[in-house]
Amino acid sequence: MLLSKSCVYGLRAALYLANQEKGKFIPIRQMSDKLEISFHFLTKILQQLTAEGILESFKGPNGGVRLVRNGSEVPLMDVVVAIDGSKLLTECALGLPGCGVKAPCPIHDKWAETRDSIREMLEQSTLTELVNKSRKENLRLTSEDGFDILFND
Amino acid sequence: MLLSKSCVYGLRAALYLANQEKGKFIPIRQMSDKLEISFHFLTKILQQLTAEGILESFKGPNGGVRLVRNGSEVPLMDVVVAIDGSKLLTECALGLPGCGVKAPCPIHDKWAETRDSIREMLEQSTLTELVNKSRKENLRLTSEDGFDILFND
DNA sequence: ATATTTTAAGATAAAAGAGTCTCAATAATC
DNA sequence: GATTATTGAGACTCTTTTATCTTAAAATAT
Secondary structure: OOOOHHHHHHHHHHHHHHOOOOOOOEOHHHHHHHHOOOHHHHHHHHHHHHHOOOEEEEOOOOOEEEEOOOHHHOEHHHHHHHHHOOHHHOOOOOOOOOOOOOOOOOOHHHHHHHHHHHHHHHHHOEHHHHHHHHHHHOOEOOOOOEHHHHOOO | OOOOHHHHHHHHHHHHHHOOOOOOOEOHHHHHHHHOOOHHHHHHHHHHHHHOOOEEEEOOOOOEEEEOOOHHHOEHHHHHHHHHOOHHHOOOOOOOOOOOOOOOOOOHHHHHHHHHHHHHHHHHOEHHHHHHHHHHHOOEOOOOOEHHHHOOO
């Protein structure tokens, strides 16, 4: 798999947050319910995002987490790197050691191109961009609910 | 990671075999020694490739495994699919359910492009092509030895 | 036939990823 | 202050991947 499950959950949660009123703290429980992700597991993942400075949290009643920056300034890449690290964008596809510009593996050049297009995709897509698109086309973040239903009370 | 470790080992072994005299059975022990992969683990992986019809094996003295087809007719894709399956080329990058042409996820289109370029790379590169390139440029299949040293006795 | 060399198959172990549970810390409300 | 709602942190479990070990089966050579 390209991205770990933790990473995918983190991205879905980040998209959820980007669709919320700016500055408002959203309880993790609400997100885990809506997104159908285990509460404790999601908590751990979001703790990573908080530690990495992508989210900030607030304890107690009316607490929760929120994006530090505006969603339009958060490329998917930031979330991916915070959770999965950057090996996806640095490692040799064939796992051949010593692969690089100096001593490329047989598919180094081709893979470098592919890797760049992954990088581009993750760097150019922001949370807000995807949220807008999702709203417009009623895309899903879960198996059941359309995007609009997801944000009803 | 894009490819599992098993898959990478399988690819390295397939490249090793593609550099051998055509039709000759190569003992797995020899490959595991040269490629610095655990013998039993490599055996299991090659069993999969045998089961998938990419390799054929022969027991007993002078036995081993060999490529069924000529290396020039074996794209990397065959090895990858035999070991890792095809989810890499079919699954949604964001893990969003219901993602497809009918109900695409926000990055479906961009990801589809990237995925196609991965597919292209794996389909167009054959074992022989990579072996030739490796021979010419003395590329590595292990952390230590150059390609030519690897095949000395 | 017997011993030897090899792959096949299955049991087991270790490590990593995914997921759960419990309790502590913090902040608001009553 | 007590209660409640929330995140934080750590231990724990389950599953998958990775790796090892043992025994069986097949083929060869003696």
